[in-house]
Amino acid sequence: MKVVAVTGGKGGTGKTVIAVSLAKELSKKLRTVLVDVDVENPCTYTLFKNYLKKEGEIEVKAFKPVFDEAACRYCAICAAKCPAHAIAVVPSGKLLFFEGLCEGCGICFYVCPHGAVKEGEAVLGHVRYFSAGSLRLIVGELVPGQRRYIEVAEATLDKAKELWNEVDVAVIDTPPGTGRVVYRVLSLADYVIEVTEPTRLGLADLKRLRELVKLVSVKREAVVLNKADIPGGIRREVLDYAHREGLDIFEVPFDMKLAKAYSMGFTVLEKYPDSPSAKAIAEIVSAVKRWLETG
């Protein structure tokens, strides 16, 4: 069982397009699961127009306090000890709880001298699982207004791990950035595909992402330079960087057909297989297949 992480640092470079294209192609011959841990804005399922079959869903729940105002004496110890500043107490007799700020630590529950804090449940998000032909899809989604995205992403990865013995390959679509969720996915990954664009911001974020990759032991890295030939871009600089670092690099040309297919809910490989971007993505898929065969 091998894990392929699709990440990149900068947002909007095309991670989801690459991850979904890869997963769909691999699933034709290999048992594949696609995992979407971009829980703040999951997009993988938007590229499966009309043929996703929902298999199930679980809620990601966590502790939240429920305040019993009958027992409360407004001593304000909970407010003083709350590390998220999510509780405000007015001594004349009012307690305000800002659920959106709560981090779920439970300290208020433990410090209240009057037993006025009860254990409640907050729904942080959902993990939904689908099948699309022979491909399985697991999508984590944060409830808007909840801030605890890491726990939802962890729950999504835990659900995916239940399938580790039943699949040959897992493709994981990560969120942008270089934070905890990306780090956790990289820790599980055998291969990392780093999707970037030919802009200064894209290159800066790619470099940052690679520093994170160096902290974990990933077997293989490759860069995908998306929208590679866009006018005004710094294609040459990115290619030079990749060559200096000894990195495999694949280019996908800027192609309105890709944007069109994406907008309609298809991968470009499905909708416009003869287009330049489809051919480039097909090469990336072949390279990953070779990695998987040769280990």
Place this chain on the structure above:
Amino acid sequence: MTIEIVFASGKGGTGKTFLSSNFLYYLTFFAREYSVGVDADVEAPDLALALGGFTCIKRREPFAGSWLPVVDYAKCIKCWRCVEACKFSAIKQGAEGPVFDYDKCEGLGTCSVVCPVGAISMKEKVIGEIVEGVTATGIHIVTGFLSLGGSSSGRLVYELKERAREMKPKFVVVDAAPGIGCPVVSSLSGANLLVVAVEPTPQSVKGAKRLLHVAEMLKVKPLVVLNKADLNPQLCKKLEEEEFSGLVIGSIPFDKKVLEAYASMKPLLLYSPESPATKALVKCFEKIIEAI
């Protein structure tokens, strides 16, 4: 009275940094108001780059925004209340006492609070770095870098906004992270206005709707800018009339000068004052000022 304006999007790559960097340039050189930028995308900060890069760093310091539990095993009586109390399942029973999984630990200190013998203390943990400086375009930026693989980005964002306010500018312009989670909530908290960067794709619209929901919960007034609008004019029309009716203050056309400006690390308003995108930007910015 400092006015705080946040640029966010939900989905990545829709133009937050593009809009916020040019808006800072507009405020400073067109409206002539003292403004400070905050780069709240602490996992991948780009705002200073978009404004020419830092030419002068005023302050650079580590930020200790979290804590790590430390055990005095001599005091531990193995009651395991810490294991039971931890809501993040970050503590296991070990031979000498509690063993911590620091990848899961959120540093909030519940273990320390419940320990009946005071064997657990919380040590400060550096979670990132704060850099304050001036960019090549003469604009002050406060940037945060979250330690690679880190969490608690929300606290770092709060601190960045505080630092910006201390400079007592007329405007604080916040370039938020993609998404709608912890650092974006911190970016929005206390802001006067939210400008949502939307590109005409269903994925961006979904992300924007999620973001608008969060903005409503935090009581921040939203406005929408349609970026790269001519990639799908039909969808833009629909968005203006239906989904984002009443919120759209302008559309920016897709323009290769935008990329050229980025490549030369200059804001578009400086690099190409006559291009169509520039003119569209200025119109939007005038509307933003009107909305305050």
